[in-house]
Amino acid sequence: MIYTVGGIKGGSGKTTIATNLAIWLAQNGGDVLLVDADEQETATDFSAWREQHIGDEIGYTSIKLTGESVRNQVTKLKAKYDHIVIDTGGRDTTSQRAALVVSDYYLVPFNPRSFDIWTVYKVQNLVSEIRAVKASPLKVFTFLNRADPRGADNEEAAEILSQCEGMDYINNPLGNRKAFSHAAGKGLGIIELVPADEKASTELNNLFSHIYNQLN
Template identity: 45%
Template sequence: MILTVGNTKGGVGKTTLAVNLAIERARAGRDVWLIDGDRQGTAETAISIRSEAGISPGIACSSFHDGPTLRAQVKLQGGKYDDIIIDAGGRDSTALRAALTLSDALIVPFAPRSYDVWALSDIAELVDEARSVRDGLSAYALLNLAEPKASSTDNSEAAAAVADFPQFEYLNTPLSRRKAFANAAGAGQSVMEIKPHDRKATAELQALISRLF
């Protein structure tokens, strides 16, 4: 599967999610390639930290910041891997557009904030463009950095707003705003590896992975 984690808006936890997904797929025995399509290079840095710490399994990671290079490399090397996770930059870029035309699925993380919900309209337009040239792209909206309290009205209102965008299927497996996610990714690990163990964060990520894969 080729899966892109992308949004035209930054600050939604995109890289943290991509790193966690890539590591957990590798821990499940899959041959995974993580592609960093963001010029900030945060995903590549996280995997470098993992490699330097000698954490197993290792994750193949490459950086392709422009669309033509990303497209060419995925077509050339993609057949070697079971899963390809693409971390696309938090803006409308050639890398994001290329990723959408290559992917089987897109996850659009968004936070429970009005301007994050409004920004879904931009990525929705890119999904329409990608589907016009490639059939079969599944697009999912994922509430990320959600309020930890399940009863939060911010969470429920943000989730309900996704209905205004028919391009997306809402994933009812939100990830809460927990330090464990960022701390783990910063150490080149997933929340299922890092110590001390955060059971709530682990359960949330497991629910998402079960839904996606």
């Protein structure tokens, strides 16, 4: 299965989700390829950092691709891996479109803030355009990342996302938790942190299980 983590907003948590998903899928068994299709190369930097911290066995293979190569190379590589996770930049780029054309799943995190939520209609248009030219189905999941512990913002954002046709809103927000940057700083996924952050790992586990169970 091929998963693209994307959207049309910077800083929504795409790389955090993509790297944690690669680690989670690897722990659940199977060969995982993490493709960095963002010119910022944060996912690649994370993988290098991870290697420095835990050694060669980082659990997945990491490569960097850009533009149309994302589609061409991923098409060639897909028979070799059980799961391919593609991290994209927060803009409507050739790389993100190329990734979506070969993907089965599109995961789009949103911070529950107006400027972030307003981009959902652009994402919806992008999805329609991709579906119009794509032979196989593209399943789209939206969810909240960096959600507040309480307050109306989460509900308002959830309301908007859940009403967007053609995209499934997963009601499993990831909270705004220090553990995410703490784990990244050590080259780890949330589920690998010791001592564990139970809340963060449960939220992430539930989110990924929800997505993964759609396939099995």
